[in-house]
Amino acid sequence: xxxxxxxLVSLVVxxxxxxPAGGFAQTSLEDALNQLTGPNGQAYMQPGADLxxxxxxxxxxxxxxxxxxGFTFEFAIVGMTAPVTDDHKTCIxxxxxxxxxxxxxxxxxxxxxxxxxxxxxxxxxxxxxxxxVFDVSMFPFGMPQVTVGSVIGTQVTVRYLPIPKAGDxxxxxxxxxxxxxxxISQWLGVxxxxxxxxxxxxxxxxxxxxxxxxxxxxLEASKNFSMLVVxxxxxxxxxKLKVSYTYTDPVSxxxxxxxxxxxxxxxxxxxxxxxxxxxxxxxxxxxxxxxxITYSGGIALGN
Amino acid sequence: MKxxxxxxxxxxxxxxxxxxxxxxxxxxxxxxxxxTSYAINPGTTLTYGGTKIVxxxxxxxxxxxxxxxxxxxxxxxxxxxxxxxxxxxxxxxSVNGLPLVTYSGKWSDFQTWQSLIGKSSYITPQTAGLNExxxxxxxxxxxxVVTLSAGGAVSGVSSVPAGLSVEVRILGQADxxxx
Numbered sequence: 001x002x003x004x005x006x007x008l009v010s011l012v013v014x015x016x017x018x019x020p021a022g023g024f025a026q027t028s029l030e031d032a033l034n035q036l037t038g039p040n041g042q043a044y045m046q047p048g049a050d051l052x053x054x055x056x057x058x059x060x061x062x063x064x065x066x067x068x069x070g071f072t073f074e075f076a077i078v079g080m081t082a083p084v085t086d087d088h089k090t091c092i093x094x095x096x097x098x099x100x101x102x103x104x105x106x107x108x109x110x111x112x113x114x115x116x117x118x119x120x121x122x123x124x125x126x127x128x129x130x131x132x133v134f135d136v137s138m139f140p141f142g143m144p145q146v147t148v149g150s151v152i153g154t155q156v157t158v159r160y161l162p163i164p165k166a167g168d169x170x171x172x173x174x175x176x177x178x179x180x181x182x183x184i185s186q187w188l189g190v191x192x193x194x195x196x197x198x199x200x201x202x203x204x205x206x207x208x209x210x211x212x213x214x215x216x217x218x219l220e221a222s223k224n225f226s227m228l229v230v231x232x233x234x235x236x237x238x239x240k241l242k243v244s245y246t247y248t249d250p251v252s253x254x255x256x257x258x259x260x261x262x263x264x265x266x267x268x269x270x271x272x273x274x275x276x277x278x279x280x281x282x283x284x285x286x287x288x289x290x291x292x293i294t295y296s297g298g299i300a301l302g303n
Numbered sequence: 304m305k306x307x308x309x310x311x312x313x314x315x316x317x318x319x320x321x322x323x324x325x326x327x328x329x330x331x332x333x334x335x336x337x338x339t340s341y342a343i344n345p346g347t348t349l350t351y352g353g354t355k356i357v358x359x360x361x362x363x364x365x366x367x368x369x370x371x372x373x374x375x376x377x378x379x380x381x382x383x384x385x386x387x388x389x390x391x392x393x394x395x396x397s398v399n400g401l402p403l404v405t406y407s408g409k410w411s412d413f414q415t416w417q418s419l420i421g422k423s424s425y426i427t428p429q430t431a432g433l434n435e436x437x438x439x440x441x442x443x444x445x446x447x448v449v450t451l452s453a454g455g456a457v458s459g460v461s462s463v464p465a466g467l468s469v470e471v472r473i474l475g476q477a478d479x480x481x482x
Contacts, residue, residue: 031331031367031481096377096474098420114330116375122419124433127377128476131330248364250334250474 029109030209032130033245036093038258043091044130045243046262048109050292051082051139053239053264056177056202057216059143059296060157062275062284063229064194064222066183067150074147074302076282078159081140082294084110095127096250107132110139143175147302153183153196163206173210177202181220193223198235214239214264220271227278231286233271239264265291332476335374335440337362339472340384341453345465351394352454359439359477360446367479374440374477376433378420381406383413385467387457394455396432396471398439403432404471410457416472436473443477 033041059078066072089111092103104117106129113132119125142161149155159177179200185191197219204212218235243260273286285297337359343351360368381404383392393407406417408425417423439447453471457463 031479032329035331035333096420098418098422099377100420114332119377119420122428122433124428124430124437125377125420126375126437128330128332128375128478130332133329248334250336253336 029133030245032109032133033243033258034247035130036258037247038260040093040129041243041245041247041258042260042262043093044106044108045241045260046091046108047084047088049239049241049262050265051084051088051110052141052212052241053214053237054082054266054269054288054290054292054294055080055139055141056175056204056212056214056239057200057235057237057266057269058288058294059145059286059298060177060179060200060216060218061181061198061220061231061233062222062273062282062286062298062300063224063231064181064183064185064196064220064233065224065229066153066155066181066186066194066196068153068183068186070150072147072149072155072303074282074300076145076147076298076300076302077142078145078296078298079140079142080294080296081138082292084134084136084139089132093129099125099127104129106130110134110136143177145177145298145300150183153186155181157181157200159202163204173204173206175202175204175212179216184219193221195219195221198233208244211242211244212239213242224277227276229275229277229284231271231273231275235269235271237264237266237269239266267291328480329482330372330478331367331481333363333367333479335359335362335376335443335473335475335477337449337451337473338470339451339453341469341471343457343463343467343469345463345467347462349458349460349463350454350456351469352452354450354452357449357451358446359449359475360443363443363477363479367477367481370479370481371443371477372480374443374475376436376440376473376475378418378474379404379426379428379433379436380416380418380421380472380474381413381426382416382470382472383410383467384470385464387460387464387467390460391458392455392469393458394453394469395429396451396453398432398435399450400452401431401435402429403436403473404428406455413469436475440475440477 058080093106100120106115111132114129116128143159147157157179163173181198185195200216216237220233222231241262269290275284282300288294339355341353387410390410395405406426
């Protein structure tokens with residue numbers, strides 16, 4: 001039991017290392033957004049919505065086995081990450097009206113340095129887009145997760161994580177998720193594997209800047225081979241990241257509220273994964289394939 | 304022991320995933336805009352002109368003023384202020400004594416901003432002044448001082464009513480380093 005506690009503490013430390021890093025970047029993010037018109041802001045932020053939405057729906061389950069009745073409890077630390085591809089790192093932005101060229105390729109939130117574009121006929125005139133904020137090959141996230149059950153083969157899963165305030169400009173926020181899973185295999189007699197259906201809803205807010213909502217319907221299956229469990233699933237999902245900021249017109253100095261409603265790219269995913277169950281300790285990892293590929297893994301304590 | 308090895312592998316995977324790599328010195332281009340106004344005195348004198356001292360740094364949002372590095376200009380605009388039917392206006396604007404733009408047209412043509420990137424046929428860019436403006440904005444951390452001047456004449460009328468002026472506006476960006 002002492003070893004398990006040490007393992008849990010170690011994982012919490014890993015998780016805490018992740019959270020401030022994400023919050024820190026938002027100061028720069030808000031500064032960058034405030035200089036962008038709506039269309040440029042959307043181009044800059046869309047990869048963030050795609051990868052964040054896919055991440056948030058990852059790692060909900062690592063088995064489809066749900067007892068028909070009896071108390072079950074599991075605490076898990078789940079980490080998830082999405083590879084950042086070259087397509088996620090650049091976008092097309094517009095130059096000021098009349099400038100030639102009218103568009104240019106610039107870094108997104110995940111890109112490197114902003115691009116300086118020179119006017120095609122008046123070389124002394126030039127325009128620059130913002131730098132990216134995250135210079136990463138992977139976009140990670142992490143969440144603690146509690147699952148309790150079972151009543152008629154049904155479990156409830158809850159995630160919650162406060163997001164600390166980062167600097168004076170970024171308000172603190174929180175993220176949470178709730179879901180329910182119901183055993184299908186209990187109604188189908190003898191099946192060679194466990195099957196369940198699930199629904200999850202998740203949310204994140206960071207003051208007035210970010211407001212994320214997502215939901216997922218899934219069908220999951222798993223099979224135990226002694227300590228090894230192999231699992232997979234199919235899911236339909238949607239996510240929306242609302243980004244709100246104030247754009248200041250460079251000419252009139254008029255301040256215009258901008259609200260971006262960014263739909264996450266992922267609408268369907270197939271999950272394959274495996275885990276090891278060592279008594280109350282479970283370690284698992286999986287890959288999720290869809291428009292956005294994500295990987296998740298973690299450690300859980302419970303029955 | 305197996306569990307410890309697996310946990311160690313997981314921790315290594317999580318901590319080497321690449322998310323500790325934030326861009327250092329993130330550059331956010333913030334707006335720089337300075338407008339100078341040159342009054343045309345009422346009366347029978349049809350010429351006008353003047354000189355203004357400008358600190359480009361002061362035109363940047365205060366939150367960014369101590370974080371500025373390089374900058375650039377992306378447009379120069381000219382307009383007339385006040386009603387002056389039947390008149391024409393011409394002149395030139397300069398930066399640190401170097402010609403920035405020349406302009407010429409009916410007074411009414413300049414009632415809306417005439418812009419270089421808007422391909423206005425009433426204003427003509429001048430390389431020397433544009434390069435000087437670019438040079439000045441390249442190091443905003445030094446809080447450069449800019450001398451802007453403009454001068455010219457109105458024509459097609461015998462006298463000038465009160466309340467007229469010519470305005471020159473330079474639009475640019477300054478890179479604020481936000482972390």
